[in-house]
Amino acid sequence: MTLASITLTASCVFAILAGLLHVLIFVLESFRWTDPKTMKTFSIPSAREAEATKEMAYNQGFYNLFLGIMALAGAALVLIGTTTVGVTLMVAGAASMSLAAMVLFTGSPDKRGAAVKQFACPAIALVLLLISAVL
Numbered sequence: 221m222t223l224a225s226i227t228l229t230a231s232c233v234f235a236i237l238a239g240l241l242h243v244l245i246f247v248l249e250s251f252r253w254t255d256p257k258t259m260k261t262f263s264i265p266s267a268r269e270a271e272a273t274k275e276m277a278y279n280q281g282f283y284n285l286f287l288g289i290m291a292l293a294g295a296a297l298v299l300i301g302t303t304t305v306g307v308t309l310m311v312a313g314a315a316s317m318s319l320a321a322m323v324l325f326t327g328s329p330d331k332r333g334a335a336v337k338q339f340a341c342p343a344i345a346l347v348l349l350l351i352s353a354v355l
Contacts, residue, residue, distance in 0.1 A: 250281030
Protein backbone atom coordinates (compact mmCIF):
# COMPACT_ATOMS: atom_id res chain seq x y z
CA MET A 221 0.00 0.00 0.00
CA THR A 222 1.34 3.44 -0.91
CA LEU A 223 1.27 6.52 1.28
CA ALA A 224 -1.19 8.09 -1.16
CA SER A 225 -3.62 5.17 -0.86
CA ILE A 226 -3.33 5.15 2.95
CA THR A 227 -4.05 8.88 3.03
CA LEU A 228 -6.98 8.44 0.65
CA THR A 229 -8.39 5.68 2.85
CA ALA A 230 -7.98 7.87 5.95
CA SER A 231 -9.82 10.63 4.10
CA CYS A 232 -12.67 8.20 3.50
CA VAL A 233 -12.80 7.34 7.20
CA PHE A 234 -13.19 11.00 8.14
CA ALA A 235 -15.79 11.52 5.39
CA ILE A 236 -17.73 8.56 6.80
CA LEU A 237 -17.57 10.00 10.32
CA ALA A 238 -18.75 13.37 9.01
CA GLY A 239 -21.55 11.69 7.08
CA LEU A 240 -22.70 9.71 10.11
CA LEU A 241 -22.72 12.86 12.24
CA HIS A 242 -24.94 14.57 9.67
CA VAL A 243 -27.29 11.59 9.58
CA LEU A 244 -27.57 11.87 13.37
CA ILE A 245 -28.27 15.59 13.07
CA PHE A 246 -30.96 14.73 10.51
CA VAL A 247 -32.67 12.39 12.98
CA LEU A 248 -32.53 14.98 15.75
CA GLU A 249 -33.79 17.86 13.62
CA SER A 250 -36.40 16.02 11.59
CA PHE A 251 -37.85 13.54 14.08
CA ARG A 252 -36.78 14.40 17.63
CA TRP A 253 -36.86 18.20 17.58
CA THR A 254 -39.33 18.53 20.46
CA ASP A 255 -37.70 15.85 22.64
CA PRO A 256 -36.23 17.42 25.80
CA LYS A 257 -32.75 15.94 25.15
CA THR A 258 -32.73 17.31 21.61
CA MET A 259 -33.97 20.68 22.82
CA LYS A 260 -31.09 20.80 25.28
CA THR A 261 -28.61 19.78 22.57
CA PHE A 262 -29.77 22.64 20.34
CA SER A 263 -30.23 25.15 23.20
CA ILE A 264 -33.98 25.47 22.61
CA PRO A 265 -35.33 27.19 25.72
CA SER A 266 -38.95 26.03 25.63
CA ALA A 267 -41.36 23.50 24.16
CA ARG A 268 -43.22 26.42 22.62
CA GLU A 269 -40.13 27.54 20.72
CA ALA A 270 -39.43 23.96 19.65
CA GLU A 271 -42.96 23.67 18.27
CA ALA A 272 -42.65 27.04 16.53
CA THR A 273 -39.43 26.01 14.78
CA LYS A 274 -40.31 22.36 14.17
CA GLU A 275 -41.13 22.83 10.46
CA MET A 276 -37.89 24.71 9.81
CA ALA A 277 -35.86 22.08 11.68
CA TYR A 278 -37.55 19.28 9.72
CA ASN A 279 -36.46 20.89 6.46
CA GLN A 280 -32.97 21.65 7.74
CA GLY A 281 -32.62 18.06 8.88
CA PHE A 282 -33.05 16.86 5.33
CA TYR A 283 -30.30 19.19 4.15
CA ASN A 284 -28.04 17.51 6.69
CA LEU A 285 -29.17 14.07 5.53
CA PHE A 286 -28.36 14.86 1.91
CA LEU A 287 -24.90 16.18 2.86
CA GLY A 288 -24.32 13.03 4.90
CA ILE A 289 -25.40 10.79 2.05
CA MET A 290 -23.08 12.61 -0.33
CA ALA A 291 -20.06 12.09 1.93
CA LEU A 292 -20.97 8.48 2.74
CA ALA A 293 -21.65 7.55 -0.88
CA GLY A 294 -18.45 9.25 -2.01
CA ALA A 295 -16.35 7.40 0.55
CA ALA A 296 -18.00 4.08 -0.32
CA LEU A 297 -17.35 4.62 -4.02
CA VAL A 298 -13.69 5.47 -3.39
CA LEU A 299 -13.27 2.39 -1.24
CA ILE A 300 -14.67 0.11 -3.96
CA GLY A 301 -12.46 1.69 -6.61
CA THR A 302 -14.75 4.20 -8.31
CA THR A 303 -12.37 6.96 -7.38
CA THR A 304 -13.28 9.89 -9.63
CA VAL A 305 -16.99 9.88 -8.82
CA GLY A 306 -16.31 9.05 -5.18
CA VAL A 307 -13.82 11.85 -4.68
CA THR A 308 -16.17 14.28 -6.39
CA LEU A 309 -19.00 13.37 -4.02
CA MET A 310 -16.69 13.44 -1.00
CA VAL A 311 -15.43 16.92 -1.89
CA ALA A 312 -18.93 18.24 -2.53
CA GLY A 313 -20.28 16.83 0.73
CA ALA A 314 -17.28 17.60 2.95
CA ALA A 315 -16.77 21.10 1.55
CA SER A 316 -20.46 21.93 2.04
CA MET A 317 -20.33 20.58 5.60
CA SER A 318 -17.19 22.56 6.38
CA LEU A 319 -18.58 25.77 4.94
CA ALA A 320 -21.90 25.33 6.77
CA ALA A 321 -19.97 24.82 10.02
CA MET A 322 -18.08 28.06 9.38
CA VAL A 323 -21.39 29.87 8.86
CA LEU A 324 -22.65 28.46 12.17
CA PHE A 325 -19.40 29.46 13.90
CA THR A 326 -19.52 33.06 12.66
CA GLY A 327 -23.28 33.53 12.86
CA SER A 328 -24.07 31.94 16.23
CA PRO A 329 -21.39 32.59 18.85
CA ASP A 330 -23.27 30.49 21.40
CA LYS A 331 -23.01 27.46 19.08
CA ARG A 332 -19.29 27.67 18.33
CA GLY A 333 -18.58 24.38 20.12
CA ALA A 334 -21.07 22.57 17.89
CA ALA A 335 -19.65 24.32 14.84
CA VAL A 336 -16.13 23.12 15.62
CA LYS A 337 -17.41 19.55 16.05
CA GLN A 338 -19.25 19.75 12.72
CA PHE A 339 -16.20 21.25 11.02
CA ALA A 340 -13.50 18.85 12.23
CA CYS A 341 -14.21 15.59 10.37
CA PRO A 342 -15.12 17.01 6.95
CA ALA A 343 -12.18 19.44 7.06
CA ILE A 344 -9.77 16.65 7.98
CA ALA A 345 -11.23 14.54 5.15
CA LEU A 346 -10.58 17.38 2.69
CA VAL A 347 -7.01 17.96 3.90
CA LEU A 348 -6.21 14.25 3.69
CA LEU A 349 -7.80 14.07 0.26
CA LEU A 350 -5.63 16.95 -0.92
CA ILE A 351 -2.52 15.30 0.54
CA SER A 352 -3.35 12.02 -1.18
CA ALA A 353 -3.68 13.86 -4.49
CA VAL A 354 -0.23 15.42 -4.28
CA LEU A 355 1.59 12.27 -3.09
